[in-house]
Amino acid sequence: MSQDKSVLLNIKNLIIEGYSDEKWVGIVHGVDLTLHRGEVMGLIGESGAGKSTIGLAAMGFTKDGCRIGEGSSIEFDGMELTTTPESDLQSLRGARIAYVAQSAAASFNPAHKLIDQHTEAPIQYRIKKRLESQEDAMELYERLRLPNPKEIGFRYPHQVSGGQLQRAMTAMAMACRPDLIIFDEPTTALDVTTQIEVLSAIRDIVDQFDTAALYITHDLAVVAQMADVIKVLLKGNEVEEADTRTMLENPQDDYTKSLWAVRDFKRDQKPRPSDDTALVTVKNVDASYGDTPVLHDVSFDIYRGMTVAVVGESGSGKSTVARCITGLLPPTKGEILFQGEALPPDYRDRTKDQLRQAQMIYQMADTALNPKVKICDIIGRPAQFYSGLHGPALKNRVDELLDLIELDPSKYYNRYPPELSGGQKQRIGIARSLAAEPTFIICDEVTSALDQLVAEGILRLLDKLQNELDLSYMFITHDLATVRSIADEVVVMQYGKVVEQGPKDEMFTPPHHEYTDLLLSSVPEMDPDWLTTLLDERGTDSTD
């Protein structure tokens, strides 16, 4: 591959420490990394593995409150970054090492036009004059296949879609033609269909300019498409490194193998109970935010004990359906039936019992749990409110719920949410919804903020609870792997309409609706040739 090329980045024994609780704690514990010119290395691992920290360190940068430890060496093109003064490091950044952040929407300054942010570095370094740099930006926009490359730069970030912003940010990173680009989860926040466009754009431009890159991600299938070499990290330590094909076909370490195996969890599809009426029926529902219509004639049924996955890209109206069912957003037309009876459209008009039946679990357990309230009160409040439990009975119920979500009551009863990990917080979210003794739970992207291993644990738990308590789930997700593992029925939504629905096995076997097909084929696969093959296939029938 690029073994014949010279070494660009050579990191030796990288130690990074963060300051917390009045002492320095290790985040990265002595990682080595060698990157050649023009080579793309994938850094993968779960959150807390130190991948982003290493990526930033390659620019001689640490987040506030962090420092590079003694004995570390970061050599970029013969320059030792750990001893280089800050002002010299600054002139390296943007010019020779560039950075592409996870959320382009948050990383573009809302107050300036895209092109002004693009030309900032070249003008700063006197590499190009403003006009020259603007022309260059337009050319890069064109190469990255942005629509209207001549005009799009003169828009403000909020006027451009997420996928386009991510490409504009890649263009911005290219502005000074750097030797190295750090990509920090550039497609994690995007829909699968948009992800493909961004991935292929990034891959092409890195190829064209022969730029070296560190590609940081937690998604193995994505890294398989992008990287020449993969390095697996765990809690600030290297697990193993190998070139992409070897790593995929023959992982050595147990941890790597377990990462590879995550996508294996699959539950058999349950049939609809034939004699029963549906537990929840969404019937011809239209809804709008103000004057903007978001749902058009949405109908589907959820039967007792079953899981219905509602899939679609952002903006397809998935979460809006949940708001209609819970009564947070009264539909403008149509109705929500519960066991055959129409529910009042506004939650304020529903009885306590009707409210109790339908509960929600949210995507961000971090923000959905009050950080100042103890676990026992978070779970105890709904138990008290809906079941009127007090004193020892309430404590018993909370213990029971903690047992259900597989957290030891004696350890977690009196703790606060910030002391818990992401997966544990999500479990508390589940317990809180169970406290009301519902028959129906809406799970809104409950695993998308979690690492794959943790997410799998949550899915298994939800499955177990469904079997024990005969629950029905409405599973809102954009992740088709999740759908494959847990759903019985699938509803595909696009632009506020249901485009296709049916049992899971049917949905995953062709023929599909055009849009379902697009969604399914866009899910990255572990095959390193997947993206190339797919683009070749699509190249023939799509004009973009």
Added chain:
Amino acid sequence: MGDIAGIVLKRLGLGLITLLVISIIIFGAVEFLPGDLAQAVLGQGATEENLAAFRKQLGLDRAAPIRYFEWLGNAVTGDFGNSLVSQKPVSEAIGERFGNTLFLALYAACIAVPIAIFLGVLVALYRNSVFDRVANVMTLTSISSPEFFLGYILILFISVKWEMFPAIAKIDDGMTLMEKLNRTFLPALTMVLVVVAHMMRMTRASIINLLASPYVEMARLKGVPAWKVIVKHTLPNAWAPVINVIAMNLAYLITGVVLVEVVFVYPGIGQMLVDSVSKRDFPVVQACCLIFAATFILLNLAADVGSILTNPRLRHPK
């Protein structure tokens, strides 16, 4: 841009309604005071007959709502009635005084706002440094000292010891602008010292608040120098809270400077308000209150519009 015009019109309408409500409160408050105009003019010794006759002459025997609308109708055209003390039209007396107050406020604002923002940016740039702490302590000291105290200190040093600026800020129409600026420098400086700290600290806080945002990190990773990160990448997004604090301080400069006026014998509206309250000169009190209320509402409106204009999402809709 049509959106912004709509928002501004809506705010303006709300402001007018607020002003109307305030006018009712002002009128009502004076109405509820023990004793009335007649009593105030004729004094404690007046007989019932005299009072009744005088009330009739002033139209005070009519129902309150009728008098309210009459007062309001006249006020809208700039006629606040006659002062009870001088018997001259209130608007005449107030007009000149209010002009003086505005002049002093504007003078102080022109010095204070740029200094506050400049210092705010500097302390944000050198946050937690010695400079930051010194600036903090000094501005806090000046905001915590009563303004009359600050005024006297300034008079002692700048006027008496160093003889740089006059201690008495009496101005009249015959003076040139430079003369006026020279005369009123000390009261303006006193007010600057009082308001600068608040605005500076808000600028600092609002900038530092944004330093953790991803686009600031991005700018740093692009190699943008630290001062440019602050000025170009945070300041444009930090305006909204700063503008509101500026508006509050401007309102204070106009309506809260009685003490400074007294110390420097400045013929502003604050002193007039105090005088007329002690003399029970109700028409003047009412007029002053209404003008103060309008000032507050207008400045807050300006702040709202200012915050809206700094929001790129509203300035450049999709």
